[in-house]
Amino acid sequence: MGVRSGSKRTTGWRATIAVAMSNYIEAGSIIAIATSLSLWQDRFGLNDLAVGLLASLSANAFGAAVGAAIGGPLCDRYGRKFIYTYDLLLYMLGVLLAVFAVSYGMLLTAFVLTGIAVGAGVTASWTYIAEEAPDHQRAAHVGTAQLAWSIGPMIGYLLAVLVGPLGLLGSRLIFAHLFVVAAVTWWVRRGLAESEIWRSRNEEPGAQMSFLGSLRGLFSKKANLTALLFLFGVYALWNAVAGQAGIFQPRVYDAAGVTSETEQYLLQVLLWGCTSAATYLGFMLLADRVSRRWLYCGGAALGILAWAALIYAPANTFTLLFFAIGWGVSAGVGAQAFYGLWTSELFATRYRASAQGVLFLAARVLVGLLSVWFPVLLTRIGLDGLGLLILALLTASLLIGTLWTPRTRGKSLRQIEQERYGTAPTSDSVVA
Template sequence: MSNYIEAGSIIAIATSLGFWQAELGFDDLTAGLLAAFSANAFGAAIGAILGGPLSDRYGRKFIYTYDLVVFMVGVLIAAFAVNVPMLFLGFVLTGIAVGAGVPASWTYIAEQAPSRDRAKHVGTAQLAWSFGPFVGFALAALLAPLELFGSRLIFLHLFIVAAIVWWIRQGLPESKAWTDQRDARTAGIKTAHHGGLRGLFSKRVNIKALLFLFGVYGFWGIVAGQAGIFMPRVYAAAGVESVVEQDLLQVLVWGCTVIGTYFGFMLLADRMSRRVLYVLGALLGIGGWLALVFAPPGTGTLITFAVAWGISCGVGAQAFYGLWTSELFATPYRASAQGVLFFAARLAIGFLSYFFPVLLTSAGVANVGLIMIALLTVALLVGAIWTPNTRGKSLEEIERERYGASDAPAEAARR
């Protein structure tokens, strides 16, 4: 549900930004600034760099106790905003809460999952992330006649969902992997790893994994970040002026993402070569953007893009990133690694988000599309060349192979 809420909040901003701009009269640079500091970029980056290390230090459940309280305050402020400062504050608080919650959720799911079905379990987060925009854009299309009031209702729906999820989360047990390493530390058992950011950056193997995962998620995320929040503007620049038609195209994108996530990633990533599956998903995404840039403008081209990009998002970089980030780091700094990577990726998204509306207006869809294709190609090559061999292995086995540590915290506690 962290992923549903994250994606849903981004889409709430994406579908409301035009209405806010018309209501409050701000320019494209202000629109970029609001997007850059939202759950899509800088706001989430701040939350991630705080939430990841806190999750390793105090537990995964510690984050779940507080992050959605901040989120609910943020979406309420956004829902009732009457000026740009109020809107900015709502977007920033929402982003911080999202950034803190997502690394903890991916870590928790992976640590609780059985080794031979880890991708399937991690894929549930990706599936929820896909449903967020699917529902968000469907609501936006339905409520479009209400204009800004309809957007306010979408923010209020997120408040209701967050309140229900916060209440349910209070009954979650703490991650066993985290409690094992905490118990080992409390008992004075010497382990191979120091926790948090200090431990994360103390080993070369971690630095290499961070660079690899940023190559996969960071470059792909820059594209996905712009597509997630600014795609209605891209459609408008391509000639689709109807807000409802723009939203329905995005419903198609995210419906295909749901399908790709379940039938592609969740059912296959534990059963077949992950390198092959990753490459197929990445190529499909590049193909979608190539169609948008080079195919004749028209409905057929936009539908081709929506289907190809949507399925690619379900099978591709984010799903594998969530899986590999949980596998490639030891328990004491697993969430910290996710926080650092999420922080770096969202910073990159934020820098481009600030200029993207102006860039799209001045350079056009074709030139912006070429930049997106180049970024996706980098992510394809990095993931294809350095795919880790982790399928079917327990987190403890992977940890021994990567660190050569016979006294991993979880094993030490059991002994």
């Protein structure tokens, strides 16, 4: 859909921020679920498996996976703006159902709908932002999505502390605030211009592909397959841990000895505050200027140290603060921020959003499978028992991202595409 006659076009940083709000909404949804799961469990008399199902079918896992699988190819076929015209309408319906949920079935439906909307919106957001960003500020612009993603949980946990005395009503109010944010974002996005790169690429002969054609093209080229494997190793393995932390972190703190709900939430406010600061000061300001390989490696290594301390060190104040600060800073300059950047850089325009969808699908399915059993395993074998799996996943993500860091910094998307799919220009020498 085009911009209505006489309306003001939304471009530049304003457009970046409007699109990045998909990530605030995604993260906000996950935290709204995380801070309300115990309350819903008590309200509807749910067992741990039913709670795991709520988590796994939500914006944190399978719901988002389905949205990404559908939204990615549609985004490549019909345009980036097409997704923004409809995804938030579905999202608003989902959160309204959560606000007024009176049964487990109604709540489950709400979580599935918001998840689908989030999956479609987030895959389009990183794509659109990267395509519209200046070549030498692409990380700064893509980092805005990561910044919104980290501010969402920080505000979500603050709200959880403030409305905690209200019980389940307070959780409903948190979902209501997400409805308001989504409505305002949808209004602002009406003025978004279509991605210039997508529009010009779509005018080339053979550029328009069907839904299935886009997926067939994605899997038929070696350049695409190697990038998919690389990014799965970087993001999906890391997200298998981060996904559980995002939605079950209060339970993880409880397993580590912190039983006060207020203390758990305040630790999360500190963690996400550190993520927000590290995203801006570390990723947005540095990833366009310094070695991405060592920036990524440093963030990933800090995340491993933080989890090792939480799992194996004595559960005292120092350990908990070290974890919150270390994991928070790590997330700001770690796998998700670089994933959003590299996924936009490593695929040709005609495959870019479809690749986002496939990777997001794979990552969220992995999270979903683990989410079904994570609360059960946490209860039965404890944090120590899960420790080796957590550290193994994070270490694999560190090694893959560090060893095979793409050399894309400072290059235009067209130049990267030419190098990966055709004859590369030889005049530019750019470091990783």
